Amino acid sequence: MSNESFENDQPTEAWVAARRGEFRKALEAFVPAKPILVLSHHDADGLSSAAILARAFQRSDRQVQVRLLGRGENAWSPEMASELRAQDIGGLIVADLGTRAEPPLPGMATVLIDHHVPTGAPEEALLVSGHGLHPTPTTSLLAWWCAGAMTKVDDLLWLAAIGIIGDMEEASGFPELAAARERWGITALRNAVSLLNAPRRASGGDAGPALALLLKADGPKAVLSGHFPETALLQAAKAEVQDALAEGRRAAPHIRNNIALIRLHTACQIHPLIAQQWKGRLKDKIVIAANTGYRPGWVHFAARTGQGTDLIEFFRDHKPEGADPINYGNGHAQASGGALQPAAWNQFVASLGFGADEQVPE
Numbered sequence: 001m002s003n004e005s006f007e008n009d010q011p012t013e014a015w016v017a018a019r020r021g022e023f024r025k026a027l028e029a030f031v032p033a034k035p036i037l038v039l040s041h042h043d044a045d046g047l048s049s050a051a052i053l054a055r056a057f058q059r060s061d062r063q064v065q066v067r068l069l070g071r072g073e074n075a076w077s078p079e080m081a082s083e084l085r086a087q088d089i090g091g092l093i094v095a096d097l098g099t100r101a102e103p104p105l106p107g108m109a110t111v112l113i114d115h116h117v118p119t120g121a122p123e124e125a126l127l128v129s130g131h132g133l134h135p136t137p138t139t140s141l142l143a144w145w146c147a148g149a150m151t152k153v154d155d156l157l158w159l160a161a162i163g164i165i166g167d168m169e170e171a172s173g174f175p176e177l178a179a180a181r182e183r184w185g186i187t188a189l190r191n192a193v194s195l196l197n198a199p200r201r202a203s204g205g206d207a208g209p210a211l212a213l214l215l216k217a218d219g220p221k222a223v224l225s226g227h228f229p230e231t232a233l234l235q236a237a238k239a240e241v242q243d244a245l246a247e248g249r250r251a252a253p254h255i256r257n258n259i260a261l262i263r264l265h266t267a268c269q270i271h272p273l274i275a276q277q278w279k280g281r282l283k284d285k286i287v288i289a290a291n292t293g294y295r296p297g298w299v300h301f302a303a304r305t306g307q308g309t310d311l312i313e314f315f316r317d318h319k320p321e322g323a324d325p326i327n328y329g330n331g332h333a334q335a336s337g338g339a340l341q342p343a344a345w346n347q348f349v350a351s352l353g354f355g356a357d358e359q360v361p362e
């Protein structure tokens with residue numbers, strides 16, 4: 001990333017124009033006769049990023065496929081590498097999935113679009129990163145800026161807003177959000193985000209219907225209206241998550257020193273929501289919501305803090321043996337988490353000062 005286009009760390013027009021230029025140039029290395037594969041995260045920001053890119057490629061007469069990464073999946077895992085090698089693609093875009101030094105598929109023309117704290121800077125791929133900018137653009141906004149290098153995307157601005165709201169950057173003051181709010185209405189946008197985030201949080205964990213809606217809807221009202229059959233699937237997922245949340249809210253935090261630990265056991269991905277809720281009530285604590293029911297053989301956890309603690313550093317300082325760096329302590333300074341197998345979890349909570357009651361069977 002070049003320094004000359006920074007001004008007070010804000011994403012200026014010059015910064016955006018420079019990224020568009022780099023993106024356009026990176027696409028020249030994609031093989032035109034073969035489909036482009038977009039790998040993306042299954043939350044609202046990742047889904048909207050994938051939809052923006054896929055729709056822009058379609059408008060540019062490029063073949064494109066989207067592969068959402070679901071629970072327990074990682075773009076840099078050996079499983080994903082072999083899945084990628086088995087496909088005949090002309091280029092790869094990795095959106096909202098983090099950043100590492102090595103490309104997911106060495107030798108493949110690759111663009112990474114992301115806003116998390118990078119765990120390495122790729123040499124072989126283009127990195128479009130919002131990290132370090134204030135306010136920090138979400139992946140959806142970065143994707144929308146990049147897509148503007150290919151085609152007209154004004155009508156897709158609502159998708160960028162979906163990611164901004166989904167990643168809780170609503171108060172960041174991006175003019176793009178203000179414009180989307182004016183055109184599509186903030187209530188419809190917020191309600192759409194809530195619905196789109198439901199399927200990946202539900203026990204089924206399949207965000208496919210949410211993506212399908214974003215690939216064809218012309219705005220948030222079309223996501224919500226029921227005109228498309230996927231909306232009913234999202235509503236059912238949301239009802240299941242609401243039930244799990246109602247129960248999860250009854251779990252009391254266990255406190256040691258400056259750590260509040262909340263134990264959950266549900267197939268729904270509610271641990272980030274529970275951690276977020278307790279963060280507001282336990283302002284001087286690091287809140288960790290741990291879920292033993294999300295994926296068999298694993299403890300998944302979300303951490304939030306309202307204080308100045310850097311959670312990336314906190315997790316580095318308490319890293320147990322056997323923690324996989326891809327699945328542990330990444331994300332943002334005030335919103336992190338991960339997944340540990342029982343032995344590593346037990347070591348982790350013991351190092352925080354918790355007793356036997358927080359251990360899980362190994």
Ligand SMILES: [Mn+2]
Binds near residue numbers: 045046115138139167
């Ligand atoms: Mn994101």
